Amino acid sequence: MKLIVAVIQDKDSNRLSDALVDQDFQATRLASTGGFLKAGNTTFMIGVEDDQVQPVLELIKENCKAREQLVAPISPMGGNADSYVPYPVEVQVGGATVFILPVERFEKF
Amino acid sequence: MKLIVAVIQDKDSNRLSDALVDQDFQATRLASTGGFLKAGNTTFMIGVEDDQVQPVLELIKENCKAREQLVAPISPMGGNADSYVPYPVEVQVGGATVFILPVERFEKF
Amino acid sequence: MKLIVAVIQDKDSNRLSDALVDQDFQATRLASTGGFLKAGNTTFMIGVEDDQVQPVLELIKENCKAREQLVAPISPMGGNADSYVPYPVEVQVGGATVFILPVERFEKF
Ligand code: NI
Ligand code: NI
Ligand code: NI
Incomplete structure (x- = not known):
């Protein structure tokens, strides 16, 4: 058996949680901050049989991997134009x- | 040495904590949610010598094991009769x- | 690779965090309570290559080791003189x- 400890961004945590539940994996979430990732993060602990490590890693990759995202400009109102x-x-x-x-x-x- | 990581229900955490302190075991509690158990839960980390693993497991079992509990009916006042x-x-x-x-x-x- | 799990006092956590960042070590902080140390504590998880275990342990020792501190007397106002x-x-x-x-x-x- 293995214990998978995954530190991911908060924004991805509900999606990962849903994906794990869908496949009957049980996970515990620990409130965590800073460190590995700049934004607020969450630490998942997932206990799995050895042959289930790869499927869980795939789920983490699919739902949490680093990617680019377009962010709308913020109006300079009250800021530095x-x-x-x-x-x-x-x-x-x-x-x-x-x-x-x-x-x-x-x-x- | 071993690190025992135990995910238990919040409602059992003070009782387990007291039982561990009584036997001079040191534990750290991490705030955790969801996952292994439906209700709010707490994760205990307990560092022990190899020959103390079994005594700590017995304490966890005694104080936290799954059991049936009678719950009083809730009045239908304002609910669905x-x-x-x-x-x-x-x-x-x-x-x-x-x-x-x-x-x-x-x-x- | 190793995962270093360090339980330290809250009051030392920002200093340790800064020291780790200065040396490019990545750490995740978990909110934790009680147990190993009487006061509020924080659990750091730091993933490192085998040859970096000792440098990280030195940083933890330098920034967090137990020490004596002089505490000013508290006025008995409203307390027990x-x-x-x-x-x-x-x-x-x-x-x-x-x-x-x-x-x-x-x-x-
Ligand atoms: Ni195994
Ligand atoms: Ni040992
Ligand atoms: Ni290694």
């Missing part, structure tokens, strides 16, 4: 940092 | 999902 | 409990 960019810009969102840990023993009470 | 059950019902509460992880090295500063 | 201590007292602050866990596989998406 000199730095105003009047067209959408691409920013990187998402991303996942995943540790697969060996589990010596597993119990359910 | 059609679904009102006028007698106590049994619901499952508690439960623990426990991972025992190998520790390669332990330091205390 | 009998237990009032009119001079600074030394209390122990800080401290770190650190687990180094083996990582079987690491992925970044």
Whole structure:
């Protein structure tokens, strides 16, 4: 058995959670901040049999991988007009940092 | 040495915490949600010598294991009288999902 | 690769965080309470290559190790004058409990 510890962005956490539930994987979410990813993040712990590691990694990749996203310009109202960019810009969102840990023993009470 | 990671229900966490302290085990609680257990849950991390794994597992089992509990009926006042059950019902509460992880090295500063 | 799990006091967490960032180590912070240390604490997870374990342990030791600190007396106003201590007292602050866990596989998406 393995314990998959995945640090992902908050914005991807509900989608990942739904995807895991759909495939009957059980996950626990820990509130986490900073570090691996700039924005607010969430740490998932997912306990799986060895042959289920790859399917779970695929789900994490599909739902959380780093990608570009167009962000609408923000009006310079009350801000600095000199730095105003009047067209959408691409920013990187998402991303996942995943540790697969060996589990010596597993119990359910 | 081993790191015991136990996901239990919030309602059992103070009782487990007291039981661990009574036996001089040190635990850290992480706020966690959803996943392994339906209700709000808490994740305990407990670092122990190899020969203390079994005693800690017994404490977790005694204080957190899944069990039936009678829940008093809720008055239909303002609710749906059609679904009102006028007698106590049994619901499952508690439960623990426990991972025992190998520790390669332990330091205390 | 290793996953370093360090439980430290809240008051040391920003200093440790800065020290890690300065050396380009990435860490995730988990909100945690009680247990290993009496005061509010924070759990850091830091993923590192094997040869970086020792440098990270040094950073944790430098920034978080248990030490004595002089605490100014609190005025007995509204309190119990009998237990009032009119001079600074030394209390122990800080401290770190650190687990180094083996990582079987690491992925970044
Ligand atoms: Ni296994
Ligand atoms: Ni050992
Ligand atoms: Ni390695």
